Amino acid sequence: MSKGRILVIDDEPDIVDFLTTLFRDHGFETLSAYDGEAGMELARQYAPDLITLDITMPKKSGVAVFRDLRSDPKLSRVPVYIITGVNEFRQLVYSRSSLPPEGYMEKPIDPEALLRDIETILKNH
Amino acid sequence: MSEPLALKIQEETVPLPYEVLFNEVPCYISIQDREYRILKTNRRFRESFGSKQGSYCYQIYKDRQEKCPVCPVEKTFIDGQSHMSEETWTRQDGSLVQVIVYTTPIYNDEHEIIAVMEMSTDITEVKHLQTKLRASQERLAYLFEEVPCYISIQDKNFRIVRANRKFKEDFGDQVGDYCFSVYKHRDEECLNCPVAATFSDGQVHTSEEVVTSKSGESIHVLVSTAPIRNAHGEITRVMEMSTNITEIRRLQSQLESLGMLVGSISHGIKGLLTGLDGGAYFMKSGLEKDEMERVRKGWAIMERNISKIRSMVLDVLYYAKDREPVWESVQPRELAESVAKILDSKAEKLGIAFRKNLEEEMRPFDGDAKALHSMLVNVLENSFDACRTDKVKPDHAVHFRVWETMEHVFFEIQDNGIGMDQETREKLFCMFFSSKGMEGTGLGLFVANKIVTKHGGKISVESSLGKGSRFLIRIPITKQ
Numbered sequence: 120m121s122k123g124r125i126l127v128i129d130d131e132p133d134i135v136d137f138l139t140t141l142f143r144d145h146g147f148e149t150l151s152a153y154d155g156e157a158g159m160e161l162a163r164q165y166a167p168d169l170i171t172l173d174i175t176m177p178k179k180s181g182v183a184v185f186r187d188l189r190s191d192p193k194l195s196r197v198p199v200y201i202i203t204g205v206n207e208f209r210q211l212v213y214s215r216s217s218l219p220p221e222g223y224m225e226k227p228i229d230p231e232a233l234l235r236d237i238e239t240i241l242k243n244h
Numbered sequence: 245m246s247e248p249l250a251l252k253i254q255e256e257t258v259p260l261p262y263e264v265l266f267n268e269v270p271c272y273i274s275i276q277d278r279e280y281r282i283l284k285t286n287r288r289f290r291e292s293f294g295s296k297q298g299s300y301c302y303q304i305y306k307d308r309q310e311k312c313p314v315c316p317v318e319k320t321f322i323d324g325q326s327h328m329s330e331e332t333w334t335r336q337d338g339s340l341v342q343v344i345v346y347t348t349p350i351y352n353d354e355h356e357i358i359a360v361m362e363m364s365t366d367i368t369e370v371k372h373l374q375t376k377l378r379a380s381q382e383r384l385a386y387l388f389e390e391v392p393c394y395i396s397i398q399d400k401n402f403r404i405v406r407a408n409r410k411f412k413e414d415f416g417d418q419v420g421d422y423c424f425s426v427y428k429h430r431d432e433e434c435l436n437c438p439v440a441a442t443f444s445d446g447q448v449h450t451s452e453e454v455v456t457s458k459s460g461e462s463i464h465v466l467v468s469t470a471p472i473r474n475a476h477g478e479i480t481r482v483m484e485m486s487t488n489i490t491e492i493r494r495l496q497s498q499l500e501s502l503g504m505l506v507g508s509i510s511h512g513i514k515g516l517l518t519g520l521d522g523g524a525y526f527m528k529s530g531l532e533k534d535e536m537e538r539v540r541k542g543w544a545i546m547e548r549n550i551s552k553i554r555s556m557v558l559d560v561l562y563y564a565k566d567r568e569p570v571w572e573s574v575q576p577r578e579l580a581e582s583v584a585k586i587l588d589s590k591a592e593k594l595g596i597a598f599r600k601n602l603e604e605e606m607r608p609f610d611g612d613a614k615a616l617h618s619m620l621v622n623v624l625e626n627s628f629d630a631c632r633t634d635k636v637k638p639d640h641a642v643h644f645r646v647w648e649t650m651e652h653v654f655f656e657i658q659d660n661g662i663g664m665d666q667e668t669r670e671k672l673f674c675m676f677f678s679s680k681g682m683e684g685t686g687l688g689l690f691v692a693n694k695i696v697t698k699h700g701g702k703i704s705v706e707s708s709l710g711k712g713s714r715f716l717i718r719i720p721i722t723k724q
Binding site for chain 1: 511514515517518519520521522523525526529538541545548549593633635
């Protein structure tokens with residue numbers, strides 16, 4: 120029985136691989152997208168239980184994806200977990216008038232902390 | 245006056261009304277005969293030179309024993325005209341006085357010149373001021389010429405009417421030419437010209453400009469302008485004073501670069517550490533589950549990230565100091581093949597055609613294989629990125645060609661990606677200039693260019709926005 124469906128959006132294939140494997144190993148179903156546009160499409164199509172989102176990506180940045188998610192009536196309640204290497208973007212994401220992301224972690228990723236955060240978010244949601 | 249004047253002069257008994265004037269006028273007045281003997285003097289004269297009636301003029305003024313070589317009194321005796329001269333006399337107290345002397349003839353009834361009146365004004369103070377003025381003018385001129393800035397004076401049409409030595413040294417003796425043509429090689433005036441602003445509002449204006457010297461060198465200048473007004477208060481000229489701040493800007497940009505370098509490295513390292521963590525997770529969980537496939541995948545990720553760290557460190561080293569190439573004999577084809585191999589998987593992943601055209605038989609050349617390898621990977625990766633980010637064309641291709649001539653080996657990398665506008669093209673090899681937003685560190689092409697330059701080679705770029713770019717790298721076969 121799956122603990123939930125997580126959509127991983129990151130332009131770095133190694134990181135997508137890492138995160139999806141980590142989540143699958145811990146009982147989640149996963150979806151993956153390598154850029155913002157593909158991520159939005161998958162989100163609309165499969166309504167995941169949680170989305171992990173990278174910020175600096177080609178085509179559509181994580182900030183734009185986050186804004187679109189929050190303004191989409193069907194997706195605005197989906198918890199978003201930001202995973203980024205650029206700490207300046209924290210300000211950018213948090214200063215928006217929409218609901219702040221449910222989770223935030225700066226790279227490098229601490230797998231145990233990430234899993235713990237995600238399980239807490241899903242439990243309280 | 246019916247009485248002969250000469251008589252009256254000699255009498256000197258009854259003061260006549262004009263005598264009062266004669267005595268009180270604030271000049272030295274003397275009347276002399278043909279022998280330059282003083283016949284009569286006024287009070288002011290006597291105060292300064294004593295009452296030496298009957299003495300010779302040259303004795304009194306100059307302590308000479310004979311007549312001066314040039315004498316205005318003599319001239320007046322000869323031609324009956326008034327004459328003027330400038331003289332330095334010695335007062336009876338020994339002090340010097342500078343005077344301007346006017347002479348005028350005195351006639352008798354037969355219209356013969358019987359005496360000459362010499363009227364002299366003390367101009368010592370004027371002379372003194374004149375000397376001071378000249379000295380300050382000379383100082384000003386010296387300052388204008390020697391001040392370590394570029395100074396030019398321009399008219400309303402931005403023509404240079406005067407320029408100082410430093411200006412002429414670096415920009416040529418361009419008096420009469422337009423400022424914009426001298427400084428920027430332009431055909432028309434610049435936008436936001438501080439000289440134009442000063443002409444219009446009479447205020448001091450400043451701006452920072454990049455100008456080109458006569459030797460073609462780019463010079464950063466801090467420009468200040470000030471109005472020059474005529475007697476009616478109208479602005480007829482504007483003075484432009486420019487300080488060369490190229491060195492300051494260079495140091496500043498180096499400092500900024502260092503800051504950016506630290507930022508971009510820490511950003512890059514975070515990403516790479518995440519990759520390593522991922523690899524480690526695959527390997528660890530693979531070993532626990534006894535899944536070799538996972539271990540292999542983890543190892544591949546580790547290797548990729550380690551190699552990225554290596555090339556990053558090399559980039560930084562190249563930036564941090566002028567690393568000299570480690571010379572060896574390099575096989576162009578081998579080099580190109582090993583580079584192409586790295587990019588093959590990227591091409592496949594991105595769905596971009598990667599066409600290689602490597603000449604079969606090529607001679608080895610002198611080079612630093614590792615540095616050239618990273619340089620070619622850098623340039624190729626840029627081309628792939630340019631294709632990846634182009635959303636207009638349906639298909640993309642990167643061409644990689646290598647060939648040799650008698651003296652050079654050529655590497656050509658051509659893509660049909662997004663292409664570059666002129667600004668991007670010009671700044672392409674500048675440090676930390678990146679057109680990729682947060683994606684790029686802005687080090688890659690800067691270092692690539694440095695590597696090629698260290699090899700005595702050259703990278704040339706052709707590009708047009710929306711169409712694609714072509715990089716041509718030329719390396720000498722024999723080390724220079």
